[in-house]
Amino acid sequence: MTKTLTTHPFDDDDHLHEECGVFGIFGHEDAGALATLGLHALQHRGQEAAGIVTYDGVQFHNERHIGLVGDNFTKPAVIERLKGDRAIGHSRYSTTGAPVLRNVQPLFAEFHGGGFAVAHNGNITNARSLQRSLQRQGAIFQSTSDTETLLHLIAMEDIGPIVERLTGALRQLEGAFAIVAMSEKKLIGVRDPLGVRPLVLGELDGAPILTSETCALDIIGAHHIRDIEPGELIVITEDEIRSLYPFTPQPSRFCIFEYVYFARPDSTVEGRNVYEVRKRIGQELAREMPVDADLVVPVPDSGTPAAIGFSQESGIPFELGIIRNHYVGRTFIEPTDAVRNMGVKLKHNANRKMIEGKRVVLVDDSIVRGTTSLKIVQMMRDAGAKEVHMRIASPPTTNPCFYGVDTPEKSKLIASRMSIADMAQYIKVDSLAFLSIDGLYRAVGEAARQNDLPQYCDACFTGEYPTRLTDKESARETVRQLSLLSETA
Numbered sequence: 001m002t003k004t005l006t007t008h009p010f011d012d013d014d015h016l017h018e019e020c021g022v023f024g025i026f027g028h029e030d031a032g033a034l035a036t037l038g039l040h041a042l043q044h045r046g047q048e049a050a051g052i053v054t055y056d057g058v059q060f061h062n063e064r065h066i067g068l069v070g071d072n073f074t075k076p077a078v079i080e081r082l083k084g085d086r087a088i089g090h091s092r093y094s095t096t097g098a099p100v101l102r103n104v105q106p107l108f109a110e111f112h113g114g115g116f117a118v119a120h121n122g123n124i125t126n127a128r129s130l131q132r133s134l135q136r137q138g139a140i141f142q143s144t145s146d147t148e149t150l151l152h153l154i155a156m157e158d159i160g161p162i163v164e165r166l167t168g169a170l171r172q173l174e175g176a177f178a179i180v181a182m183s184e185k186k187l188i189g190v191r192d193p194l195g196v197r198p199l200v201l202g203e204l205d206g207a208p209i210l211t212s213e214t215c216a217l218d219i220i221g222a223h224h225i226r227d228i229e230p231g232e233l234i235v236i237t238e239d240e241i242r243s244l245y246p247f248t249p250q251p252s253r254f255c256i257f258e259y260v261y262f263a264r265p266d267s268t269v270e271g272r273n274v275y276e277v278r279k280r281i282g283q284e285l286a287r288e289m290p291v292d293a294d295l296v297v298p299v300p301d302s303g304t305p306a307a308i309g310f311s312q313e314s315g316i317p318f319e320l321g322i323i324r325n326h327y328v329g330r331t332f333i334e335p336t337d338a339v340r341n342m343g344v345k346l347k348h349n350a351n352r353k354m355i356e357g358k359r360v361v362l363v364d365d366s367i368v369r370g371t372t373s374l375k376i377v378q379m380m381r382d383a384g385a386k387e388v389h390m391r392i393a394s395p396p397t398t399n400p401c402f403y404g405v406d407t408p409e410k411s412k413l414i415a416s417r418m419s420i421a422d423m424a425q426y427i428k429v430d431s432l433a434f435l436s437i438d439g440l441y442r443a444v445g446e447a448a449r450q451n452d453l454p455q456y457c458d459a460c461f462t463g464e465y466p467t468r469l470t471d472k473e474s475a476r477e478t479v480r481q482l483s484l485l486s487e488t489a
Contacts (some may be wrong), residue, residue, distance in 0.1 A: 018103070020404075021045035021212040022119045022199070024088040024180040026187035026236045030206035032061075032082025035089040035447065036073040038209075038216040044122070044264055045212060046093035053117040055184060055238060056084035056128055060115045064104040069116040080478050093406060103145045107183075112159055118181040120147040121212055122197045122404040125175035126470035150179075162186065167246045170233075174467050176255075176403035178228075178456075180210045183419055186384035187236040193247040194466050195230025195254050196270055208236045213267040223356050227270060230254075236381035237284035253466040258458035259444055260366045260394045260404075261302050272445070275305050280443040281393045281435060282309025282363065291361055291389045295354065297321030299364035300375060304394035307363035309431045321354045321383075322376070348376060356378065356384035362429075366394050368407070373427045381428070390427065392434040395461040396420070401455065402469050437461055 021042030025031050032054045036352065039050050050072065051064035064411055067073035067132065069091060069386035072078065090105035106119040114338045118152040124130075127146035130153065135141070145391040153169035170177075176196035189210035204222035211217065214224045231247040255262070258269055265275040296318045297373050298307035303478050325347055341354075342439050360380055367373050373390065380388045396415030400407040410416050414423055424432035437458060446455045459465045 018028050020121045021091045022121050022180040023216055024187050024210040026086045026208050029085055031085050031087040033079050034220050035087040037071045038211055038217050039089045039091045039215040042212055043089050046091040049092045050107050051083055051332035052087055052089040052103045053106045054082045054087040088180045089120050103143045107147055109151045114184045116183050118252045121178045122176035124173050125402050128471040156427040174470055189228055190233040191230050193231040193250045195252045199228040201225045215264045216268045226358050251453055253457040257456050263299055264307055278305035280311035282306035283313040284395055284443045285435045286310045286313035288439050289391055293359040293361045295319050295358050296361045300324040303364040310363050319354045319467040321351050322348050323351055326349055350379045350383035352383045357386055359387040361387045362390045367398055370427055377427050377429050387430045390429045394435055395437045396434050397460050399460050399463045401460050
């Protein structure tokens with residue numbers, strides 16, 4: 001009997017997943033269609049769900065769907081329903097809240113003074129604490145998304161202009177956020193004071209655009225103007241674009257893993273082309289952790305630019321020794337359990353002609369749980385590789401992220417519980433090495449620390465979190481209190 005799987009069958013949980021991408025455009029007659037294209041370009045940032053809200057001068061129009069942008073928003077009837085000359089959109093990979101329709105963004109609310117829609121990339125680390133406080137005041141939550149907390153905070157602010165109410169709400173948040181919001185007269189963008197998540201300003205035919213990455217501008221032929229600054233709140237109306245800075249200034253702590261994996265290689269992030277940075281990461285890796293081998297093989301697709309850099313620096317030939325099947329989606333039909341047990345082979349296949357009898361260097365962006373690495377190494381062995389060495393284009397991932405990235409708990413991160421030697425034995429490679437944190441910073445073009453602070457958020461490698469983790473600390477205290485109660489019972 002055939003059955004449908006609704007979860008990913010090939011260990012995609014062995015990579016880190018970005019939470020989402022955001023897109024907003026103001027003053028263009030094709031706003032809904034352009035938002036769809038923008039989200040399509042940002043699909044790599046979230047594949048679980050997508051939504052778009054438009055405004056036509058009279059009412060808001062809302063389309064939210066589970067699944068890929070191309071599967072839900074390319075139908076003419078859907079685009080026709082998204083009327084108006086302004087729109088915001090969101091592609092989602094959930095880190096808080098289950099992947100169900102009520103959690104799909106943009107979220108919308110009717111406030112005193114008009115409707116308001118919001119799309120959020122990041123994670124509010126005191127959301128649960130704020131929600132409990134709001135619920136005690138009578139708030140009723142319709143979702144389990146941390147983003148809804150922001151809507152309730154706005155509603156609780158004193159009646160006044162929406163920008164002032166939004167500012168008052170934002171000042172209560174901790175964590176990371178890049179937000180695009182829309183009222184009846186305004187398109188608003190804001191980054192948290194540390195600038196952990198990206199947000200850029202663009203323009204098309206005189207229509208301003210706010211979005212997560214420049215690749216979303218490229219797809220519609222828009223012009224990239226600049227990055228929104230950390231702590232900047234930008235307000236776009238028919239008459240002007242103005243910037244406010246409502247937060248206490250802090251040193252920037254942009255997420256360094258955007259350069260390693262999250263951002264698309266063709267995007268420009270914080271003034272740097274991501275592809276070029278990833279090649280430099282590979283070059284640094286080759287200098288730090290050389291190996292005598294015959295071939296450099298990327299683990300596609302995220303390991304490819306670093307593998308090119310490794311090959312160029314080491315002089316070892318680059319070959320596509322693993323071919324990726326791009327047509328395996330998040331859902332598939334499996335006739336037997338044996339098919340599912342093929343695991344990673346549904347997504348990757350060894351190019352035996354290139355591999356057989358060779359000493360192979362596999363280059364990947366990271367190792368999270370180790371399960372996919374184990375299977376890919378075995379694939380190389382089965383294809384006749386003489387030796388298999390693995391080089392990782394980032395430091396060991398030893399700590400979970402609390403700023404909008406879906407990571408396993410610390411105990412499930414292989415690097416948090418094994419030495420590199422033990423990891424090498426587990427995934428059955430002849431050698432294993434990671435890029436150093438200093439090497440990663442060199443590749444990005446920054447000193448690792450300034451005034452004794454990291455230049456980026458690198459907490460997944462170092463455990464040095466740039467903000468309070470209020471909800472995590474509260475949960476830990478609750479567990480401690482329950483433990484004490486059980487001991488005295």
